[in-house]
Each structure stands twice: as C-alpha cells, then as structure tokens.
Amino acid sequence: MATKILSVDDSRTIRLIVGKAFRPYNVTVLEAANGEEGLAIAAREKPDLVILDVTMPVMDGVTMLAKLKEDPELKAIPVIMLTAESGRDNVLQIARLGVRDYLVKPFKEDQLLEKVGRCVTLEKRPVVAPA
Amino acid sequence: MAGSPDINQFKELARRYGLAAVPESVSRLTQLVARQDSCVDEIVRVIEKDPTLSARLLRVANPRAADESEYTVGTVNEALMRNGIGCALLLAMGTPLSAALIKTFQTMLSLKLEPVDTHQLDSLVGAHMRCSIGFAGKVTGHVFLRMSFTTAKAIAAGILGLEPAEVTDKDEIRDAAGELLNIMTGNFKSNLCDAGLDCKLQPPKVGMTEDFETPVEPGGGLERLAFRAGPIEIFVDVTANPWDD
Numbered sequence: 001m002a003t004k005i006l007s008v009d010d011s012r013t014i015r016l017i018v019g020k021a022f023r024p025y026n027v028t029v030l031e032a033a034n035g036e037e038g039l040a041i042a043a044r045e046k047p048d049l050v051i052l053d054v055t056m057p058v059m060d061g062v063t064m065l066a067k068l069k070e071d072p073e074l075k076a077i078p079v080i081m082l083t084a085e086s087g088r089d090n091v092l093q094i095a096r097l098g099v100r101d102y103l104v105k106p107f108k109e110d111q112l113l114e115k116v117g118r119c120v121t122l123e124k125r126p127v128v129a130p131a
Numbered sequence: 132m133a134g135s136p137d138i139n140q141f142k143e144l145a146r147r148y149g150l151a152a153v154p155e156s157v158s159r160l161t162q163l164v165a166r167q168d169s170c171v172d173e174i175v176r177v178i179e180k181d182p183t184l185s186a187r188l189l190r191v192a193n194p195r196a197a198d199e200s201e202y203t204v205g206t207v208n209e210a211l212m213r214n215g216i217g218c219a220l221l222l223a224m225g226t227p228l229s230a231a232l233i234k235t236f237q238t239m240l241s242l243k244l245e246p247v248d249t250h251q252l253d254s255l256v257g258a259h260m261r262c263s264i265g266f267a268g269k270v271t272g273h274v275f276l277r278m279s280f281t282t283a284k285a286i287a288a289g290i291l292g293l294e295p296a297e298v299t300d301k302d303e304i305r306d307a308a309g310e311l312l313n314i315m316t317g318n319f320k321s322n323l324c325d326a327g328l329d330c331k332l333q334p335p336k337v338g339m340t341e342d343f344e345t346p347v348e349p350g351g352g353l354e355r356l357a358f359r360a361g362p363i364e365i366f367v368d369v370t371a372n373p374w375d376d
Contacts, residue, residue, distance in 0.1 A: 011310040012303065016291055017239075055317070055332060084231070084317020086150045087324040088141045095144050102148035105314045106235040 003120050006030045006047040008038035008064065009082065010056040014105075018051060018082075021109045022116075026123040035059030039067055042074055048120045049100075051112075054083040054090065062090075065097050078119040082107070154226065156181040161223040161326035164216055165269070171211055174219050178207045184222050190248075191218055191354050197250050214352065220270065220371050221354045223326075224319055228274060228367060229356055231318040235311060240289035242360045249357040252364050254343050255279060260305075261340045262312040268330030270323060275345055275368040276312045282363050283308045305337040312337075315367075348372045 003026065007018040010033050019029045030045055032038035035052075036059040042050060050068070054061040061081065068074045078100040083090075086104045094102070101115045116122065144150070160177050163169040178184045185207050192210035193202045204210050211218060229246060236244040260283045262276040278286070281295075287307035288295040298304060312335050323330055345368040347353045356367040 011306060011313065013287070013290060013307045013310045020292060055313070057334065084314045085321055086145075086318070087321030088137070089324060090321070091144050091148070091150065092137060092141055095140075102144075102150070104148075104150055105317065106231075106238040108238055 002026045002028045003049070003122065004028050004030060004045055004047040005116070005120070006032065006038060006041055006045065006050045008032045008035065008050060008056070008061065009053040010034055011053070014053065014082070017109070018112070021112050022122075024124055026125050035061060035064030035067075038064050042068060042077065043071075046074075047077060049116060050077055050079045051082050051116070052079055054081065054085050054094075062093060062097070065094065065099065069098050080115055080119065082112070154181075156184060157223055157226045157322065158326065160184070160219060161322055161328065164220045164223060165323075165327040169216075171208070171216070174216065175208050175211060178211075178219065178222070184226070187222055187225065187354070188218060191221060191352070198248075215350075217350075217352045217371055221352045221369055224272075224323065224369050224371065225354050225356055225367075227319040227322045228315050228369060229358075231315040232311075232358060232365070232367065235314050236360060240286065242289070242363070244358045244360045244363070244365070247357050247359050249355050249366070252357045252359065252366070255364075255366065256343075258339045258341050259343075260308055260337070262308050262335055262337045264312055264316050264335045265333035266316070266320065266323075266330045267333065269328045270330055270371060272351070272369065272371040273345075274312065274316050274319070275366075275370075276308065276315070277343070277366040277368070278308070278364065280304070280339070282365065285363060286311060309335045309337045345370060 005027055007015050007029055009015050015031045022029050030041050032041050034056045052061045080101045081094055081099050082103045084105040100119050103115055163174050178188055188207055188210050192204040192214050196202050233244045236242045255277055259277055259279050263273055265273050283304050284298055285295050287304045288298045290307050316332055320332055345353055347370055351372040353370045358365045
C-alpha cells in the first residue's frame with residue numbers, strides 16, 4: 001500500500017515541488033491549500049505524514065497543528081513544518097504543540113526526502129521497462 | 132551567563148532542526164533599533180564593525196551618487212545623524228531579505244545570484260512584474276520584488292524543474308514569484324520578531340506595473356537592492372515607515 005503524505009501549503013508552487021519530490025517513490029501525495037482543507041483531508045484520508053506550512057489564509061498551520069493534536073484519531077500523525085518562518089516564538093510554539101521536524105524554505109529536494117524518510121517508509125516505485 | 136529557558140530551548144531546537152541564525156551584527160542592530168532609546172553611538176559602533184552594513188548605509192544616505200566618489204555623506208555617524216535611526220532599521224531588514232533571496236536562488240535554482248549596485252542595472256522599462264507584501268505591527272512597511280516577466284518565467288521554470296517554454300500558465304508564474312517573496316519575507320519577519328519588533332505579514336500581491344518608483348511615506352525610508360545572475364536581474368525595495376510610540 002502506498003504511503004500517504006498530505007502537503008498543506010497555500011502556494012501551488014510548493015505543492016508541485018513536494019509532489020515532484022515523491023514521484024519516484026510509492027507515495028500518494030494529497031494536497032490542501034489551507035489548514036481547514038488540510039484538517040478535512042486528514043480526517044478523511046488518515047495520511048501517514050503531514051507536511052505543513054505556517055502562513056496560510058483561512059486557517060494557518062499553527063491552528064491546524066493544534067487541532068490535529070487535539071483530535072484523538074489524528075494526533076499520532078507525524079507533522080513536518082515546511083515554512084519560511086523560523087522566528088524564536090514561532091518555533092517554540094510549534095515545538096510545544098508537537099512536530100516531528102522543521103524544514104525552513106528554501107529547501108533542497110533531498111533535505112525534504114531525508115526528513116520525511118526518518119518518519120515514514122519511502123519505497124522506490126518499480127521501474128517499468130519501456131515496451 | 133546562562134540565557135533564559137526560552138532562549139536555551141530555542142537554541143537547542145535550532146540545532147536539532149538545522150535552523151540558520153541571522154548574522155550577529157544584524158541581530159544586534161535590530162535589537163538596538165527596536166529599543167528606540169538606544170544611543171546613536173552604540174548603533175554606529177555595531178554598523179562600523181560590519182563593512183557590508185557600513186557600505187549599505189552610506190549608499191542609502193547618498194541616493195543620488197553614482198559611486199563612492201560622489202558621496203556627500205561620508206561616515207556612518209553622519210549618515211545616521213542625517214537620515215535617522217529608521218535608516219539603520221532598513222539595513223537590518225535588508226540583510227535577511229537579501230540573504231534569503233540569494234539562498235533561494237542557490238538552493239532551488241542552482242544559480243549564484245550576486246548583489247550589485249543598483250546603478251549597474253538598467254531600470255525596468257515598461258511593464259514588469261511587481262510582487263509586494265506589507266508588514267504591520269511595531270514596525271510597518273512594504274517589501275517589493277521587481278523583475279521582467281521573462282525573468283519571472285525563468286524563475287518559475289527553475290523552481291519547478293522545467294524548461295521556460297514549458298511554463299505557459301501565467302498563474303503558475305505569478306505563484307512562483309509570490310512564493311519567492313514569501314520565502315524572503317518569512318526570514319525577514321523572523322529577524323524583526325526575534326528582536327522585539329513584532330509584526331504580521333499581509334497577503335502578498337502579484338501583478339504587472341509600468342511604475343518603477345516605490346512610494347515612501349514622509350519620514351519613512353527606502354532601500355533599493357539589486358541582484359544579477361546572468362540575464363536574470365532583480366530589484367528588491369524595502370520601505371519602513373516611521374513609528375509613533
């Protein structure tokens with residue numbers, strides 16, 4: 001069964017980069033453009049990991065993280081923050097809520113894969129030989 | 132001397148997560164400006180210790196000079212006396228913005244973006260892309276990112292790992308330019324907040340404009356930064372407004 005990763009970011013560019021990074025792996029990438037959409041998808045799909053931005057419209061990443069951690073069915077899902085904000089208060093607040101890791105934008109694809117690989121199994125997709 | 136529990140915990144988290152810190156001189160300068168009652172001599176000492184900050188301050192203080200030989204304001208002390216402490220704040224804000232832009236190009240586009248003197252680049256003539264983001268709180272102002280549409284397209288392609296010809300969706304180009312500004316301002320906001328200048332970022336705006344001038348409020352300041360990587364040319368304008376309290 002494919003690993004399910006939920007990417008929550010209001011930037012389509014970042015969601016495209018995340019999707020592209022996991023293309024060689026047996027991973028299904030789910031996408032949400034804000035925390036509210038992210039929570040709904042998390043409740044429905046029970047992803048193996050959430051990659052979460054901080055500043056987003058409608059519901060920001062910190063609020064979504066707090067709500068995930070309050071929900072007995074979702075609180076065990078590991079969360080990696082993927083954000084440009086690395087200010088002291090933000091990092092402390094997020095760490096207290098409980099995150100597995102923190103990746104600051106800009107990032108390299110292999111940094112993302114390394115941090116995700118510490119949380120979930122990343123299996124390479126079998127290479128299909130051309131007919 | 133031991134730091135507060137929060138600062139120690141943050142240092143531990145920063146180490147664990149691999150978070151980069153802003154240069155000590157910039158952090159110190161932001162803290163001094165944030166206090167608002169700091170003496171100018173103290174600020175002068177911090178700026179003079181950092182040749183890059185000193186050079187930038189003199190450039191801001193001599194906006195019409197083509198090069199150093201035309202400077203009428205020649206010392207850090209004189210620049211601060213003439214232009215006020217807001218000038219030092221602009222320096223503190225520009226450093227993390229500039230570092231984040233250069234790092235983003237290096238990390239996501241494998242391009243070495245070089246800061247250049249604004250006079251070395253031609254002004255953007257005619258329609259060009261302008262991304263802007265406002266910040267409001269203990270300090271207010273705007274950050275503008277300006278580039279030609281061709282540059283914006285090349286950046287979107289680079290970030291997405293595509294050829295420029297493959298990027299045809301204008302929304303995709305706008306989103307990539309907006310995200311570039313988001314990444315830059317996220318770093319910059321962290322530096323301001325850590326120094327006690329709490330502020331919130333407003334949603335970014337991305338659009339085309341023919342106006343290359345950036346408005347400045349009376350008493351406020353503007354620093355224009357310029358960058359180049361081959362044919363890619365980018366301008367960043369930072370404005371800071373005066374505060375009342």
